[in-house]
Amino acid sequence: MSNRGATASYSLHTGLVEALKGFARQHNSSLFMAIHGALAVLLARLSGSTDIPIGTPIAGRGAAALDDVIGMFVNTLVLRTDIDLDESFTDLLARIKQVDLDAFEHADIPFEQLVDQLAPQRSQSRHPLFQVLLAFQNLERVELELPGPAVSVVDLPTEVSRFDLQFVLSDDRDSGDMTVSVTYATDLFDATTIDSLMHRWIRVLESIAADPTIPVGTIEVLEPAERTDLLTRSGPPSTAPTTLADLLTTAAAQNPEATAIVFDGQQLSYRELDERSNRLARLLIQRGIGPEDIVAIGMPRSVDSVLAVWAITKSGAAFLPIDPTYPTERITHMTTDSKAAIGLTTTSVRARLPDTINWLTLDNLDK
Missing domain, CATH: 3.40.50.980 (Rossmann fold)
Structure with missing residues (x-):
């Protein structure tokens, strides 16, 4: 692939975010785990696969020896989940929680060592262990003031995609919503496809917030108009069934x-x-x-x-x-x-x- 990418932004409204937080707290988990579970469900429903690995970055400053070292230390974890479409999201969240905690417990293992140990088939067209990244950027906003000049934060344009899909969630402290930035490989997706993907994910999140006991295989990922169109669209003249x-x-x-x-x-x-x-x-x-x-x-x-x-x-x-x-x-x-x-x-x-x-x-x- 060319590694060319583009980024689109979406919002999860405050009511949905608060409902997901409340549901997560009731089950001794976190908002990240609920979001991770919903994304895994979406990818399983859209791909037909039930083995869903999702990558996530994690701070790599676990060793005390790094406390005084200047620089950015980040490791990458692979959160691999098997999706059972007959399972309720509540039960899935319990397994997601264990998957995530197990991964965080081994966060000190260098990612390169994990790749060498698993020895997957390598290709320049894809990441060796996962193709979708999920990240939370919920750190306190840093303010910088200098005498004289005005200073403001400017996001650099993203024209490179290191993964097929990258979802970065951050709090919008002005509105209370949660911003979702989706960076995608333009060799694989276009803006229309990403827009459809995000609306399906939001629909999954809303279904979970409304009824977390729903079997994940029955969550409606299509809009009512889409389903009606699929069921009523006239096709070519019928032919005899064949094998x-x-x-x-x-x-x-x-x-x-x-x-x-x-x-x-x-x-x-x-x-x-x-x-x-x-x-x-x-x-x-x-x-x-x-x-x-x-x-x-x-x-x-x-x-x-x-x-x-x-x-x-x-x-x-x-x-x-x-x-x-x-x-x-x-x-x-x-x-x-x-x-x-x-x-x-x-x-x-x-x-x-x-x-x-x-x-x-x-x-x-x-x-």
């Missing part, structure tokens, strides 16, 4: 020599992909896989991952995508909870996957 396998097979029949996949120097036509997926589908069927079964796909994005999806749909089963970089406990939960019958993977990541199900390595099937 994903049939759609892909039809595409292969219409233009078999067209390029279907280009990845990391590899290239496959629709005909080649169709033939390879047929062989894999027959193998799955021979192993008893069919309708009502679930097959896990534990591999990074690749030619093989597309091949696996097509073959599984041809067998009549459903596929469960699993990121092999997930913690072992999470992968175990996913395969166990889904009752996956079998898994497809590749040799390069097989060692990361638990033996809760039988994994077939695609690059060894023809050997």
Whole structure:
């Protein structure tokens, strides 16, 4: 990415902020924790993911040796939360509180050391551990007076975005509202999208303030007019329902020599992909896989991952995508909870996957 960014400002009105503060106090938590929980819910609802890591800066002056040192010392924490859409926000807040307190307890661990220990796949296009930052700037305003000249605070224009999204909340002491500054990567978002995102977040916050026992999966993120438009908008003439396998097979029949996949120097036509997926589908069927079964796909994005999806749909089963970089406990939960019958993977990541199900390595099937 180019790292170009822009910033937009919004306000949370005093009544909403006070309601959230009161709710947080009733549950022995803080306004930050309530705001963090609401943002995690929004990101989960909009992305379809339930594993939501959010970064936050924290003062890095914990050591007494730094008391007399001039300079800015800031560390970064990663607040990782698993969102259960059936859970009430009250219960979610209890877990958010524990996540945040655990992170603050280990705030002295240098962020670089954490990155080295986790060893995520690195890319210049994204931050290694999170893409969304949440920060509170609620320090007392500093006044500076000099003899003669008038001095005032001027915010520098922000034209760089170090993250996909950065939310900075600060108190407006004149109005009592809370200001939200949203810095966003212009390669990914535009002003209209950010405006929509913020209004959805405010709607989540208002729903929580009105009824904190509401299941987070039922919080309405759309405006009434948006929902009505989605439900009433006329679309193209109805067509007979079809399956994903049939759609892909039809595409292969219409233009078999067209390029279907280009990845990391590899290239496959629709005909080649169709033939390879047929062989894999027959193998799955021979192993008893069919309708009502679930097959896990534990591999990074690749030619093989597309091949696996097509073959599984041809067998009549459903596929469960699993990121092999997930913690072992999470992968175990996913395969166990889904009752996956079998898994497809590749040799390069097989060692990361638990033996809760039988994994077939695609690059060894023809050997």
